[in-house]
Amino acid sequence: MRQSELVTKAREEGSKNSSRLEIGHKSNSLVLNEAAARLGQSMRETEDELIRDMLTGTASVINCTNGVNGDNPTEITRADIDNVVATLQNNDCDFITNMIGGENKFGTGPVRDAYFGLGDTNLIGQLENVNGFTNKAQYPNQQNVLSAEWCSIGNVRFYLSSRGSVTENGSLLGNDVFNIFIGGQESYTKIEQNSISAKFIYHPAGHGDDPAELRQTAAWRMAQVPRITNDAWIISLRCTLS
């Protein structure tokens, strides 16, 4: 198969916060293979960052106020998480993952129906101190568990990224504020513009105005808009570090 026949297939996997690009190619060019892999990662990370930025700027806010660090917002606590869950339940927001029933395995326990919580990896230590913390390794089974998932607490399963949303100097005392987006089914979406789906582009040397066959092009293109579909179904829970 010629290089120009390289195709990509983007597939969203699991919930909307995590995605992976599959490269279905038969190129014998190591450089092109590497470029395609990197571009695929770049495209999906860009997509996730645009969604993150939209949620940062638009989602309604509840501050953590039950911690003891003396800041506003405080560090995250179980009461703050339960407050958000109650608010979403009162707004008739559906959970995004089903319960994982208990199984006869040492060290595991059932996981409740849950909303998703998207946060920054700097929250790892904070979450582990919250009452009810269950690491994903303690789930009865690992079906439908994403690599980005860290834990469940109450009725929220947390997915963490090094590119989570952080508001610099956003607290009362000037500390960084971490925005955790907690939501349920159909709370946000992305809308492709003018039917321009995400697309990988490859042009071999000699394509277009390149008579000396000096230039190859590998790129991606997408035109889409992230958008909250129901503002009552997603909340930015803001916290600081303890």
Place this chain on the structure above:
Amino acid sequence: MATPQTLIASGSFTSDGAARTLTFSQPVDYFVIRNRSIWGSNPNSLAVESTWYSGYAAGQATTLVEANTGVLSAVAIAAGGAGFTEIDQRTLADGALVATGTAIPPATPAVVSDANNPAVGDIVRMYNTTGMLQISGIEFEVTAITPGVNFTLGYLPAAAFAAAATNADYRVVNDYRFTERRRWITAITAANPAVITTSVSHGYSVGDKITINNPDANFGMPQINGLTATITAVTASTITTDINAAAFTAFAYPTSAIAAAGVTHPQVIPFGEVATSLASPTDNASIFGLRLGTGVVGSNSDVMDWFAFAKEESN
């Protein structure tokens, strides 16, 4: 090998003496601005030409200053000075200006005593506001400045606050990338119709649909929490809604002590557009730009000519 530069934009404006921001369609690599009004007029040691190159630190510039003898001299404005600051909102990194104000008296509008003025239109995130913790962590728009003395948070009614802030740290921040955005509420009238004031210009349009999120009873008017509304009139910072709040309890900021114990500030959440037919949510409002500080923007009524260049792409 030298990389050729292409003129990507040029223009003129009449300076008001205050810092301002120019926006471009792409990143700029070289920028020059000339003061037409004083060019060749033997001004008293004023900058007649200022230049900026990609890679300069925030606030830096190189200028040509003309003395009243007509002699030109090269003068550098050091990093952190009143020169140029690049704005590239491909990332959401906040602005470099972090400074400490010394006081905010309890008055309406709130005026922050500060020698490191942000520009009119800048959004500042206040924190460590000793004695006025109600506003800590919240973004406000700068609506006026007195250079070297103070700046005004025009949409903050602080007259009802019990005491002045004796310290007020702040940081100039970028606005959120997409319109329309969530905005913090600083006032709601208990009237029919309810009129909401936001801490920065909201950018909403008549016909837009909003939700009022006021989950914290410490701000009063709990009846309005979760209500949706259609906007019937707007000014830059106010929204007239179709909510009848005449029977609601009053909206009021909590005391500084209550704020210190932890509160959630009320917000306006935009969720639908009628007038704009969903056009505005597709608007990625990020910009490339240069902030022109008071050392390069000219004096009041000076006519300024500017030219922006970018490197041509190399292959």
